[in-house]
Amino acid sequence: MGIAVHIRRFTHDYSRRLFLNRLASGIVSLGVTAPLWQTLAAHGEASKAYPDELLSIEAYTKGAISPGGRIDAGNVDLVKELLDPIRYRQIKEMGRVLEVVAPTAGIMALSPWEYVEATLRNKGKARFDKTGNVVTLDGNPWIGGNPFPDPKSALEIFAALTLSWGRHDVSVYATREYDLGPEGTVDYTYESVWAELAPVGRIVVDPKPYWPEFRDKLRFQSVAFTSPNEEKGTSFLNIWPYDQNEFPELYGYLPAFKRIRRFPTNQRFEPLIAGSTMYLSDAWAAGDPLLTWGNYRLVHQGPALAALSDGWEAGHPNWEHKTHGGPNGVSFWDTKVQLVPEALVVEAEPVKFARAPVGKKRVWFDARTMLPFVMVSFDRKGQVFRSFDGAFSLYRKGEEAVMDGTHPYWSWTHVHAHNIQTNRITRLEQVQRVKGGHTMMVNDQSAFDRYLTTNALRRLGT
Numbered sequence: 382m383g384i385a386v387h388i389r390r391f392t393h394d395y396s397r398r399l400f401l402n403r404l405a406s407g408i409v410s411l412g413v414t415a416p417l418w419q420t421l422a423a424h425g426e427a428s429k430a431y432p433d434e435l436l437s438i439e440a441y442t443k444g445a446i447s448p449g450g451r452i453d454a455g456n457v458d459l460v461k462e463l464l465d466p467i468r469y470r471q472i473k474e475m476g477r478v479l480e481v482v483a484p485t486a487g488i489m490a491l492s493p494w495e496y497v498e499a500t501l502r503n504k505g506k507a508r509f510d511k512t513g514n515v516v517t518l519d520g521n522p523w524i525g526g527n528p529f530p531d532p533k534s535a536l537e538i539f540a541a542l543t544l545s546w547g548r549h550d551v552s553v554y555a556t557r558e559y560d561l562g563p564e565g566t567v568d569y570t571y572e573s574v575w576a577e578l579a580p581v582g583r584i585v586v587d588p589k590p591y592w593p594e595f596r597d598k599l600r601f602q603s604v605a606f607t608s609p610n611e612e613k614g615t616s617f618l619n620i621w622p623y624d625q626n627e628f629p630e631l632y633g634y635l636p637a638f639k640r641i642r643r644f645p646t647n648q649r650f651e652p653l654i655a656g657s658t659m660y661l662s663d664a665w666a667a668g669d670p671l672l673t674w675g676n677y678r679l680v681h682q683g684p685a686l687a688a689l690s691d692g693w694e695a696g697h698p699n700w701e702h703k704t705h706g707g708p709n710g711v712s713f714w715d716t717k718v719q720l721v722p723e724a725l726v727v728e729a730e731p732v733k734f735a736r737a738p739v740g741k742k743r744v745w746f747d748a749r750t751m752l753p754f755v756m757v758s759f760d761r762k763g764q765v766f767r768s769f770d771g772a773f774s775l776y777r778k779g780e781e782a783v784m785d786g787t788h789p790y791w792s793w794t795h796v797h798a799h800n801i802q803t804n805r806i807t808r809l810e811q812v813q814r815v816k817g818g819h820t821m822m823v824n825d826q827s828a829f830d831r832y833l834t835t836n837a838l839r840r841l842g843t
Contacts, residue, residue, distance in 0.1 A: 418531035467768035476706035499526030553822035560656035565708035569656035576832035614842035675732035685724035688772035692794035
């Protein structure tokens with residue numbers, strides 16, 4: 382009687398060698414068992430592009446970790462290569478724990494629905510012009526979605542991110558911020574409202590794809606603090622030119638002076654408010670114009686752990702999240718992660734910021750969506766400096782959902798920013814409302830007059 386032998390063609394070592402060979406050759410190519418983007422376009426999910434050990438944390442760890450389990454100091458070394466160095470250290474030394482959930486398969490659950498549709502519709506219609514900016518084939522500003530969903534270079538990966546941060550035409554985030562000192566105590570608590578509006582590449586809000594009055598602009602972005610009282614009314618406005626060789630105009634309103642002030646460009650690498658470890662440059666891991674950074678290159682390719690689902694706190698009336706870890710149990714958000722079959726790590730340097738404290742940054746992208754989920758920056762001496770790790774989710778749980786038109790809202794849910802050299806941590810969460818009557822909004826054009834002009838800053842400051 383013959384014995385059937387099943388030979389696995391795509392082993393863990395095969396995938397690892399494939400990723401390393403691509404990296405060594407300088408080729409940006411996605412997918413293992415099949416081309417990734419063609420698989421996504423045909424099936425709406427990526428499973429046919431990867432072997433089992435890249436689709437299941439249980440298979441990857443040979444049964445040691447599975448959905449429903451957790452990653453802590455006792456088992457984190459099993460998945461060290463799936464983590465950036467700062468998350469690894471947080472788990473190994475600071476009591477951070479990651480809950481493990483099953484991977485999200487459907488591509489429509491990993492970004493706003495209309496953004497994915499626009500990406501599919503507009504594939505192949507983008508190019509770089511002679512100034513280095515992304516334009517359509519006929520030389521106009523970009524028309525929406527990811528211009529390079531199947532990227533061939535690190536620059537293309539970052540260009541798509543810089544064009545659209547939150548992947549909505551208009552976003553208003555009601556935000557709570559907690560700034561922790563080195564001893565793990567909350568030193569500062571703030572409430573703020575963060576607004577983003579795209580005048581080009583619009584896919585939902587009329588007029589689209591361009592707001593004609595501002596087709597030379599890439600985005601309007603502001604942040605206004607609403608609490609505590611001593612910071613209430615402090616606000617900042619960024620107006621980005623479409624040309625990524627130019628710096629944004631940065632305006633601020635400080636209630637004590639009762640006037641609008643224009644700030645210098647180098648203030649992009651300083652905290653906006655006392656206690657925070659966040660810089661404007663950190664926003665979405667791409668807070669500066671694309672061409673003010675340079676030397677973009679792919680430095681790693683392989684599986685990773687990311688927080689991509691089950692992050693909306695529907696059970697809390699204001700969507701507030703629970704914490705754990707650190708000396709006082711408040712250093713980290715409770716976070717649910719899943720295995721990402723393929724992540725791309727892109728490195729860049731701040732070539733037009735001679736005085737920046739950052740020497741380079743590395744950003745981890747989900748290859749399926751080109752969503753950034755972790756950033757690690759290094760100081761001018763090459764030492765690990767700061768990190769920025771985010772969690773994302775559809776705002777849907779059972780029968781409950783926050784709607785964005787006809788589909789559940791997709792967005793970020795919470796963020797950690799950790800200065801590993803000072804051990805200061807900033808925790809941010811997206812909530813339903815903050816003081817002053819400000820609420821989360823999506824694809825609402827009225828946000829422009831409410832939050833995104835210098836007159837709006839003055840009004841918010843009174």
